[in-house]
Amino acid sequence: MGYGRLGSSESIASLPEPVPNQLGKPTSKSPGRKRKLILLAVLSVVLLVASAVSAVVLLERRAKGSAGSEAAVRRKPTQAISRICGKTRYPDLCVNSLLDFPGALNAGERDLVHISFNMTLQHVGKALYSASDIANLAMDSHVRSAYDDCLELLEESVDQLSRSLISVAPSPDGKSQPGSTQDVLTWLSAALTNQDTCTDGFSDVSGSVKDQMLGRLSDLSNLLSNCLAIFSVSSNDDDFSGIPIQNRRRLMQSGLPVEESGFPEWVSRRERRLLDVPVAAIQANIVVSKDGNGTYKTITEAIKAAPERSTRRTIIYVKAGRYEEDNLKVGRKKTNIMFVGDGKGKTIISGGKSVKDGLTTFHTASFAANGAGFIARDMTFENWAGAAKHQAVALRVGADHAVVYRCSITGYQDTLYVHSQRQFFRECDVSGTVDFIFGNAAVVFQNCSIYARKPMAQQKNTITAQNRKDPNQNTGISIHNCRILATPDLWASKGSFPTYLGRPWKLYSRTVYLLSYMGDHISPRGWLEWNGAFALDTLYYGEYMNYGPGAAVGQRVNWSGYRVITSPVEAGKFTVAQFIYGSSWLPSTGVAFLAGLSV
Helix, strand or coil: CCCCCCCCCCCCCCCCCCCCCCCCCCCCCCCHHHHHHHHHHHHHHHHHHHHHHHHHHHHHHHHCCCCCCCCCCCCCCCHHHHHHHCCCCCHHHHHHHHHCCCCHHHCCHHHHHHHHHHHHHHHHHHHHHHHHHHCCCCCCHHHHHHHHHHHHHHHHHHHHHHHHHHHHCCCCCCCCCCCCHHHHHHHHHHHHHHHHHHHHHCCCCCCHHHHHHHHHCCCHHHHHHHHHHHHHHHCCCCEECCEECCCHHHHHHCCCCHHHHCCCCCCCHHHHHHHHCCHHHCCCCEEECCCCCCCECCHHHHHHHCCCCCCCCEEEEECCEEECCCCCEECCCCCCEEEECCCCCCEEEEECCCHHHCCCHHHHCCEEECCCCCEEECCEEEECCCHHHCCCCCEEECCCCEEEECCEEECCCCCEEECCCEEEEECCEEEECEEEEEECCEEEEECCEEEECCCCCCCCEEEEEECCCCCCCCCEEEEECCEEEECHHHHCCHHHCCEEEECCCCCCCEEEEECCEECCCECCCCCCCCCCCCCCCCCEEEEECCECCCCCCCCCCCCCCEEECCCHHHHHCCCHHHHCCHHHCHHHHCCCCCCCCCC
């Protein structure tokens, strides 16, 4: 997993040593003035959005006859500020940041929700612009990798906070704003995860770049946590330890009965057809073929040619072959992109980057997808770096409403990085060794085969490492109706290499297994500590009606955060319909899915 996890458990051996910092020896070109101008434009947009929303809020307040002058500056918080900040994890920071923000002293609790978004967005936007000041400093590959990660993640957060702010702000015409409560919770959760990933990238380096970056990013994580807490409480959303409970009436009104749809609602009928029809029947917008019999020979060219911020589906058909290209990424502006291959093991997107190359884990992905509405079907994503290279990601997904269908994702340590936002995996094969499904998305795996493979000597396999950092994040890993298996090489020596269902990367780690088959390679204890007693009281690990020789719960861990789930109501909160609100978006993708626990 990402930096910040290295050496965190003595039970997993042979983790990589930190790459020595060599400031003054640059290994990549600096972004320069062009990026600075782009970031200045980004900051301008942030301030315009924030100012527009503030104007609406202030006009509403004045229309209601709000009195009181801020000319006499009151450093003592109002009752509204005290009440709303008392709901956060960092109340002192909340109070002080709101006291410094225009309009807060005369605002009621409702307006303070909007103001907290506004204030947080401006802090993140300024941090992004400030961080760009050091782009031209000499950095070694590891430091440059961490720095570039942070700029990318800060840009993502600005976008997510901007959408959130527009969604929660009062509309001048009284009409509802775009973005549901669950959308905003998802975007805020992702922005907090972005900040966590950014700082994790610097955890095993030292030097002036790290010091300057951490200074520029000071308090951002806590400000985002406070904003998330304020919205989570103010939204009055029925919540189960941060797990949103689906409105059943809305499901029935969707016109897609739970038993028949097989997919979340955010997958349209057209896209369901796209996922069901044979490849030969699909009319692709772009065809990639290594032999030249297509639109392009490389996936890089195809992604570049795809439209930005499109509301229409762009289909990229990648013909059979092995494609190994640097920096394959569907960026956040490339929305509604669908990749179609000729099948697992036929269309292969491959790479071999690892942390041993002086990169952050985030940077090692053979393929990354950030653009909302990303879909992939019938292809393989692999990282061939091998067990000895440690963290080496095959596929990283941070796209909202992402679907991966009938794909194979293969590697060793950190194979699949489910980084953030809402994701759905169906009929996929995932294989690896240490923490090979990790991240902080709200993600459901359904009808998948999850293979532990033989690790290095003295290592133990851990299937998941979920990194939910904040109790208000609506994130977690749900493994539903899957098969937990061992590859033949592990099967032959499974007695020497115990396999665990997961271990807690962060304090509020959350993972469940529902109605899944477990082979006898699973340790009777089931779960593994990260580091001593860390997170054992605050995590949520659950098992519900699993079966097979590895599913017996009699010898499972006795942590207070672990539970054998006996209630179908509790288990149901981790299904497609309730955990990722999939019945509202999955139907449009065309992928079959089970909305509830069972048909």
